[in-house]
Amino acid sequence: MAQYQLLMQIMQLEFAALELNLFLDTHPDCQEALAQYNKIHQELMQCKHAYEQTYGPLCNFGFSPNTGNYWKWVETPWPWEIKY
Amino acid sequence: MWVYEKKLQIPVRVCGPNPRLASYIITQYGGPEGELGASLRYLNMRYSMPTNKAKGILTDIGTEELAHMEIVATLVHKLLEGASVEQIKAAGWGSHYADHDKALWWENAAGVPWVAAYVSATGDPVADLQENLAAEAKARAVYENLIRLSDDPEATNVLRWLREREVVHFQRFGETLMDIQEYTKQKKYY
Ligand SMILES: [Fe+2]
Numbered sequence: 001m002a003q004y005q006l007l008m009q010i011m012q013l014e015f016a017a018l019e020l021n022l023f024l025d026t027h028p029d030c031q032e033a034l035a036q037y038n039k040i041h042q043e044l045m046q047c048k049h050a051y052e053q054t055y056g057p058l059c060n061f062g063f064s065p066n067t068g069n070y071w072k073w074v075e076t077p078w079p080w081e082i083k084y
Numbered sequence: 085m086w087v088y089e090k091k092l093q094i095p096v097r098v099c100g101p102n103p104r105l106a107s108y109i110i111t112q113y114g115g116p117e118g119e120l121g122a123s124l125r126y127l128n129m130r131y132s133m134p135t136n137k138a139k140g141i142l143t144d145i146g147t148e149e150l151a152h153m154e155i156v157a158t159l160v161h162k163l164l165e166g167a168s169v170e171q172i173k174a175a176g177w178g179s180h181y182a183d184h185d186k187a188l189w190w191e192n193a194a195g196v197p198w199v200a201a202y203v204s205a206t207g208d209p210v211a212d213l214q215e216n217l218a219a220e221a222k223a224r225a226v227y228e229n230l231i232r233l234s235d236d237p238e239a240t241n242v243l244r245w246l247r248e249r250e251v252v253h254f255q256r257f258g259e260t261l262m263d264i265q266e267y268t269k270q271k272k273y274y
Contacts, residue, residue, distance in 0.1 A: 011094060018093075018148065022252065025141040026259035060088050076090065080158040084095040 004084065006051045010058075013044040086147070093151040094245055097238040098162045104175035106163035107193060108233050112156045112246070114190025114198035117222040119156055123149035125203040125219060132207045135267055141260050145253050152246055157188050159242055210268065213261040217254060224250035 020037040027033060048058060056072035057064030066072055112118045126146035130139050164172075164186045172181050179195055190198035204215050227247035234240045 007091060008095070011091065015093065018144075019252070022141065022144055022148075022256050025137060025144055026256055026263065028137065058090050060090075063087050073090075079090060079092045079154065080096075080161050082092075082095075084097050 003051075003055050006047065006055075010044065010047050010051060013040055013047060016040050017044055086150075092155055092158060093148075094155065094242070096155055096158045096162065096242055098159065099236045099238050101165060101167035101171060102163045102175075102236055102239070103167045103172045103177050105234055105236055105239060106160045106167075107175060107177040107180065108230055109156060109159050109163070109239070109243075110180075110189075110191060111193040112223075112226060112230065113153065113160060113188060115192030115196075115226070116202045117219065117226045118190075118192075118198070119149050119153035119223075120190055120198055121202045122219060122223060123147075123153060124200075125205075126216065128203065128205055129212050129216075132205070132212070133209055133264075135264060137263055138209065138213070138260050141256055145256065148249070148253075152249065155242065155246065159239055160188055161186075163236070163239065209264050210261065213257055213264060216257045217261065220250045220254040220257060224254070 017037065017040045020033050020040065024030065024033050024037060048064075052058055052064050053067060056076040057066055060073060114120050123146050126142045126149065130142045130146070133139050133142060167175075167186075169181065172178060180189070180191075183189070192198075204212070206212055206215075224247055227243050227250065231240055231243050231247065234243060
């Protein structure tokens, strides 16, 4: 359950970042959106770091660490298999 | 370059097996207004866009549409999970089962396969952005049809969220179109 809550938090932060990203694509000089984007980036990175230390990598190709002595990428459940 | 993130954009739940609803929702996987076509339409248009802003929005919305394709795939997969062949047949999706079992496939709700002709690219940035506005409006309309067809409240929540995204994309493409029109006007004085 703790895993689900952390994942939900990542989903929410990442969605906020994505929305700000699209907004900034068409309003690149909006200082308020830029400040919010950078703030959310910080929070998102902290959450992802905490999640990956305990539950395994979120991203492939070197964007996430692999802790422990097994390649967790092929161990953790795939997105369409998770029972939310 | 793309990097995969091992998570959905939003959580996807369904109330139980529902092959009939799956047979309708599959159109947003591989139908004319579906997420595959949307993603490929935008990512493909980037190469003929004159401004960095337009290339940026097409990259980012094209990438988000790929995440939506994964959400739609998960919906169909979960609606078929645990469904018996009898249930699939009774739901009128025996024709899909004959060719694909419970595998996903890019087709519309009538089983017609996805074709590249669903996607247009003229090389004219104004015409292409107007195509995108129409595409977003049509995708929104199809999600509204699916919401009316849905008898699964959990699936309806996901469809509502996807519908909302099409509204935001429409807005951003509208802003991009105005920007490109401004850009092409200025270019005449060079
Ligand atoms: Fe869209």
